[in-house]
Amino acid sequence: MNAQVIDYEKLQKQVDAHPYPLVFATISGAHLYGFPSADSDFDLRGVHLLPLEQVVGLDGPECGGEDTVEKEGVHDGLEMDLVTHDAKKFFGLMLKKNGYVLEQLLSPLVVHTTPEHEEMKAIAKDCITKFHGHHYLGFAATQWKLFPKPHLSGDGPPRVKPLLYVYRVLLTGIHLMRSGEVDANLLTLNETAKLPYLDELVERKLAGPEKGRLDEADIEFHEREYERLVAELEAAMATSTLPELPTGKDALNDLLVRLRVSNRGTEVAT
Template sequence: MKHVRMHPFPLVFATISGAHLYGFPSPDSDFDLRGVHLLPLSTVLGLDGGRETVEKEGIYDELEIDLVTHDAAKFFKLMLRRNGYVLEQIFSPLVVSTTPEHDELKTIAADCITRHHAHHYLGFAATQWRLFHKESPPRVKPLLYVFRVLLTGIHLMRTGVVEANLGTLNEDARLSYLDDLMRQKLEGPEKATLASADLAFYESEYQRLIAALEAEYDRSQLPELPSARDALNDLLVRLRMKSHEVASE
């Protein structure tokens, strides 16, 4: 993809996130690309620090692209927090650019998963629920995001596996109303409003899934803390040295 090839720094990986990853892109949805870039060794050793985050938007190959990448050091630090976004980006099956280090990162990321990632999904669901209630008429997208993150969190607490696709998650959850909501989003515009809105029903389902995620958090056997710091540090050093050696050739 041209947008990725034009990135100013080498990429460790770039994957597709957003509605395409979640399984409900509208025909006019843009493509959200997320990933990790690598700043030069000379830059990170200096006082300026370099561009920790690179954001690029544009239309390339007739596709609307939103690309956001973080330098490896910043991204790795996010992995050591209860940040579900970065884990979803690493494990996204929609890969645009990859390296052997990306595969290594997937292995290391498994040791970053803790039971406290439940708080990330609870917090994001609450934010999207407020957005859903604020808009009139209500939109399909924030409601789908609410249910997607709650089911992702429940699945993570139960299995230790990051799964962001709502269709896949619903194979276990079997919530028929999600199939209808996804169909509305898939067939309509990005800002589609609900064809019909039984707000009391969605409120009850929101509260039920919140309670379910909290219960899974309480009984989760996942670790309290990540154990991947040393492995991430080692990978970062090797990435910096490798990049410097390539640049010196």
């Protein structure tokens, strides 16, 4: 497989140029999911800290500070998409059934970290509930609805890439419901799931556009697999021993207060 090599030094330059102090920055997207092509862009995700004065005074984030920072483009020859949230916004998302932010937080592809990042990772286990399964069911359903459209619009057979995202989401959800652990890597997930067709799909995706399309005969097979895995995730939710409500709110609140106080008077980069 022609997987892309990660140039952490170049990615670190983008982290260093961020306008606010960062708690962490990790790589998400295809690199985290285990099937990056040679030309895949880099999805950088993380948490930043707005200055204390901007979040407690009359001039809050809506009056100058940015609770979400987005930057995309080609930098140092790397195509990248950087999105970070202020700590308060990110912590709020952690307390909802949002598996996406947990995947970012717990990504093993770390560009920038701090002791507070490690503390957040420890608290994350107390934010996982059985209802995170709804996040993965919903995301999979959305992706599946989009999947056949290129074919129906006359753009040729459906591509392999969206199908890999469908399988990745469903296997992540099933694994989370059964183990309480967040794993977003399709290849490692398949070590347990043992779906014999996934390795071939990944190879076809990495081979490029000319091989990254599905044959007509494949579509019905994958539709049956999609329905089977949806049912498996629903069953895993029903029998999961995960709690119904998160218990990490107090710990996150304590961490947020300490982060705000430690960031008092921090100069914003220019």
